Amino acid sequence: MTRAPMLGRFRYGYVAPAALLVAVLLYAPFVWTAYLSLTRYDGLAPPEWAGLANFAKLFDDPALLTSTRNTLLWVAGTMILPVGLGLLVAVLSYDLRGGAWYRVPFMLPYALSGAGLAMVWSPVLSHDGVANALLGVDTAFLQEAPANTLAMLLVWTWQQLGVNTLLFVVGLQSIPKEPIEAARLDGASGWRLFRHVIWPLMRPLTAVVVGLALVASLKTFDIVWVMTQGGPGRNSETLAVTMYKETFVASDYGYGSAVAVLLTVVTGLASYLYLRRQVR
């Protein structure tokens, strides 16, 4: 009884260190980036106020249109491939005897980092790579758009499939047995059972998996940077790559920050709209 008021009196004290860390490491850089987006800044001389000039440039930059198109392609592709296939593998392997073992090969690539993954696949998909030799074709998978984005998306699927499968399996396991048995007794099976009973019961977990995949695909960077550096030209750039390139390669920190703000707004808005729909 005496501990509760003590806890009450010092409750902000307990939270303060973590809140301070988050504020300093997460929100302060964000505020700084937002400020830089309103300046002309080359990373060396003091930033010069530029108002909304960088944002005006955003709408007049054909490269940004390509980045946005590619980013949307990444989002759509992620929903269909790693998420969709993850669900399929989970459902198909769930009832199998020793299903966990079938899922192991899908899980292993998740241990690799995005950059490591790209290092492995880059030579495979390059013009002189193994893919061409195995398929007996002469295609530069990483050169033409949107084929290069699709090729990288397949690599991304190879890595992400396992973790999505695992999450969906956890979702399947958390479904109470009774409604399924009742549905079976009523004669439901196969697709009908999945669509009308299993899928609605898995909705909370699906919301998490899709939400995570949505955010991850919107900020796609490492695979693209290592495999194509956004090229050739700028035809495989995503918004995150454009942000990096404008900031650190072209030393246009102001414009790069404007792209960062745009990316944050898009990611925040997409997450909000999606989660609001799920919570309803």
Added chain:
Amino acid sequence: MIRSRMATFGVLALLLAACGGNGAATQQKKSELTLYNDKGAWTKFFDEMGALSKQRIGLGMKPTGYTDSAQYQAFIKASFRTNVKPDLFTWQTGGMLEEIVKQRQVAETTAVWQEAIKAGDLSQDLMPYYTIGGKQYCVPMNVAYWGMFYNKKIFDEHGLQPPATWDDLVKAAATLKKAGVTPFYHTSVLFSFVWFEQLMAGMDPDLYDRLSTGKAKYTDPGVVRVMEKWKELIDAGYFMNPGDKTDPGDVMKTGKAAMVSFGTWFNTSMTQRDLKAGTDYGFFVIPNVDPALPKTSVIFESGPLCSLTKAADPEAGTKYLKWWTTAEAQEKWATTRGDVSANPKVTIKDEALGQITKDAGGGKYRLVNRYFEATPPPILTAALDGFGKFVTEPGTYKEVLETIQKEADEYWSTHQ
């Protein structure tokens, strides 16, 4: 209570002492310097230089090599605002050097240059690349002349000789192509500018110079002609696929392409692959496309080694740079890499490289600053992307030039 307050004061005092320690460290004398560089593959050579400098001037050197130049540049720029400063670092001449000098970050080396020129360790010709506002900054870490490395065995097999004219070069390419050998290497990433600068320099070097100072446009007819010439060569099938990620050193070794155009530093890739100059490969100066030009244009680059004004021990940095220019240091630096040196006293054992160094020093060529250094960073970034697009879709050259010019217009509107 008193005890806990004392403890608090104690901790604060220790923290203050630690902060003060940093301040004191700025005046400390160093016996080993850190050298940050964007040449990660050269760590072994830097280590050897560090061992030699320790022995000779009592100052060791420990290299930290980056392989991604964007990351490297971002780190160096960020380091200017922090206490984690490199003692020595590599950089680029041209606009990049000017940028950091303007911010008063780089230590002046005018005295080092004067002394080195007097001693014959540095050439007067190099000085303009290191001069900003009448003063010198940094010293040459390396110099390089660009030309064509060729697979000698393939040339011998097809009865080819290093070409003396542009027509000879195209004829050699046609012969190789007919025999099923890909004549030239090119790429869509980073070094996508190589053939642009080479053709510009061989067709209209004055226009090249005007372009790099914003006095000409990428959409000018002369530049368009260069792109058309480049496209002509691509359309003739003289280049390997730009999406091929084989290391250029291996391209040369395996004969995937018979010729690779790079700076003399590419020789290091050959020596690292146990290839022998004159037997396995050769090097020639690329002839001008326009035979009417008075001198053959040779692309030239020089990479600086710099120290900071606010480094922990600026004196040690200057001492090191001074030693770096000496014949003894340069002899070691050039021979371990199998490359040319900025010090005229150093003899180059490789016959072809020795010859180009001598000829260039003797004024035989028109030296043209490499595109990388000659072009301001924002235009360079747009151009590298543009040329990368062009080599994969040669039909887009006009669109590419317009895109680069758009960036150039924006840059020069505030930098003329």
